[in-house]
Each structure stands twice: as C-alpha cells, then as structure tokens.
Amino acid sequence: MKTRGNINRIEDKASHTALMASIHRFNATKDIRKDFTGPDELAYVFLPSKARFFLSKTFFRGIFIKKVHEKVPGTYEYVTARTKFFDEVFLQSLKEEVAQIVFLGAGFDTRALRFQHLTKGIQIYELDAPTTLEEKKRCLKRKKIVLPENLVFVPVNFNTDMLSQALLSSTYNPGKKTLFIWEGVTMYIPEIAVKETLSFIKHFSAAGSTLIFDYFNESVIKGTCTSYGADKLSESVSELGEHFKFGIEEGKAKEFLEDKGYSLIDHYSSKEFEGKFLKDADGNSFGKMYGFAGQVYARLDE
16 A cells, blocks of 8 residues: 555654544543443553543543533544444454454554453554554553563554555464454545555455444545534544545445445444444433444455
8 A cells, every 4th residue: 555645744743633532532431321431441551641640530531521522522422432342343353263453553552452361372463653653662661561472563654655565574464364453544544545455455364354444424524524523523633633534425335345345244324333332221322422433344255
C-alpha cells in the first residue's frame, strides 16, 4: 500500500485521537452504571498524570464528560460500546483457534495485555505510526508493564508505506488463520489505502481469516451528513489535524465487502449498535452515540 499525498500529523507525534480514545475508555472504567462499566482497566497507563488524577475524581470526570458531550456528542458512548464489541469478537476468535492477531492501527489498544493469559501460542502484531508505537512503549515501561513475548510492534504509515512490506518483513505468517482488528482507522485514511489493505488481507492470509473494523458513512466525508454528532465531530477532528478521508455509502457495507472477497458475519448500523451495546438488561438507554458509524465483522471467502 503506497499512497502519496499529505502526511497525517501522527507522523510527528503520537495520535491525539488514540489518546482521546484511551481517556474515554478510562472514564468508562469509572462508570458505575450496571452493564455499562468499561472493560479496559489498563487505559490509565496512557493518560498524562494530571489527567489521570483529575479524571479519577467523580466531580471532575463528570465535568469533562459533559464538556466533551457538548463539543462532540455521542463520542463517549460510541467508544465504550465499540470497545465492548471488539473485545467480544477478540475473545470469540480465540475460541475459534485463530493463530495470529494483527492490529491495523493499534493506537493505545491493550487487548494483547489484558487477555495475555488467553493468547499463549498466538502471535500478535501491532501496526501503527512509529511515533505512536514509541509513545506506547514509553508509557508501558514507565508503569513497569512487561510486554508479552508473543507481541510484536510493526511501525508503518498507512498513508505512504507498503503494508505487505512492513508486515511480511516481521515474523507474520500468511499461511495461518488470522484475525485483523482495524479499530478507529478507516475514516482517517484514503479510499485507495482502505482497498489495498483489504486486498493485502485477501492475498496474504489463510482461508477462514477474519476482519473487524468500524467505519463512517460516506456522507460524513462529503460533509452532507445530518445524523447525530456529525457536524461537531468533523469540526473537532479537523482542529486536531486528523481529517476524515473515507466512508462507505449507507446501507452498502455488504456490497462493498463482497466485491472485495469477504462475507459478512455481523454488521451493525448505528441504530442497531446502540440497541445492543447501549442498553441495559431492562432496555434502559445509557445514552446516544454517533448516528453515522457502522461496525463490520467479516470473513475472507475461501
């Protein structure tokens, strides 16, 4: 995958969106609402000490969540729901005896650490910008968290580098059944990069390999989306220098993936996702998330 153009600012410093995702995941671990408490107990590792101190306090955490909601409504709810869904697929893949797990744009993901007692014998690869990976390693070292022996960091710029060259130069084995996790990435890279990543997975992974990713509706990229939170999210992300570049036309995810050689296992529209992950056992809502995000779990056709 090699696409020339403007280089994302994440090549200069660790991604702000990766940090914000960790902040939301940390806040979720402090949420006392039954069935909504977040599972990422290691999210705190990546927070600056002052942020961790203040967000540990109920009063200040409430103010922060309120401010974020005013600026970008639906973000906290979305990230919390997405974390639970991706955890669910991760654990299900372990039951299906996946041999490798590849994180495409790992950010500050902690699954290789949180579930290391279940991943013995499974090789795990985390791909991201060099700056983000270095910041991640620095934070883990500071907290004296030892990396699992089966975890390999692979530096790559999804906008300019060849994914095949980066991953295949590691110990990755294209002949083994693999789970690819692509969380919070597709919307930030060009369409050609998305398509070439899907092509790489198709040609360099074994039959039965699976892929999970989230995406935004194409209307968000075009600036025509009127769904809940769209205008404010685009404005906020632009301020951070991380612009949206790719989306899938609403209702066309199945068609998009089948054309690339994949079959859907699960797909959630925003409404469906909200209904499953943002309601308690009695059907009470925990809040409203973005109205323009989709979730895909797909299998590579044999």
